[in-house]
Amino acid sequence: xxxxxxxxxxxxxxxxxxxxxxxxxxxxxxxxxxxxxxxxxxxxxxxxxxxxxxxxxxxxxxxxxxxxxxxxxxxxxxxxxxxxxxxxxxxxxxxxxxxxxxxxxxxxxxxxxxxxxxxxxxxxxxxxxxxxxxxxxxxxxxxxxxxxxxxxxxxxxxxxxxxxxxxxxxxxx
Numbered sequence: 001x002x003x004x005x006x007x008x009x010x011x012x013x014x015x016x017x018x019x020x021x022x023x024x025x026x027x028x029x030x031x032x033x034x035x036x037x038x039x040x041x042x043x044x045x046x047x048x049x050x051x052x053x054x055x056x057x058x059x060x061x062x063x064x065x066x067x068x069x070x071x072x073x074x075x076x077x078x079x080x081x082x083x084x085x086x087x088x089x090x091x092x093x094x095x096x097x098x099x100x101x102x103x104x105x106x107x108x109x110x111x112x113x114x115x116x117x118x119x120x121x122x123x124x125x126x127x128x129x130x131x132x133x134x135x136x137x138x139x140x141x142x143x144x145x146x147x148x149x150x151x152x153x154x155x156x157x158x159x160x161x162x163x164x165x166x167x168x169x170x171x172x173x
Contacts, residue, residue, distance in 0.1 A: 006157045009149075015146050019139045020140065022136070023136050024073060025044075027046070027047055029134060031134045040134060043069065061115050061119040071105075072143075075102070079105060079147075079151065080102070099150075099154030102150045103147070105151070109147065
């Protein structure tokens, strides 16, 4: 049962890691109309009619969102790495530390998306007509859920392995 929890945590963690990377790197956090043209933006650049440009404004909420998303990706990587390397020994502290890293990763991504959501609704929502959140943003939310699930499963595996009695070896009988 414990190895199943660690395996499920590893699978959720890898999926969260991939989704958080895709979400952070792509340019479809928000889509809108700009001067009658289709436009979209991500954390690093904006695109109008498929011509992309780096963000020229230095806005604090973009910097905060970028930083929290990058830290989230790093935390998720660390949590997955710790969980996978200790998957044969679920009583190892690596499993617990990996679970904590995954929960921290989910929290950092949650913070990043909460900042982005609040600023987008208050700033861009009043500026652009017909705007909407797009698929990169949605993948970030799915990554958060998976990171929390992976962290929770790893902590459950650690707790269960610590509370179970040690297996009896054949030489002990």
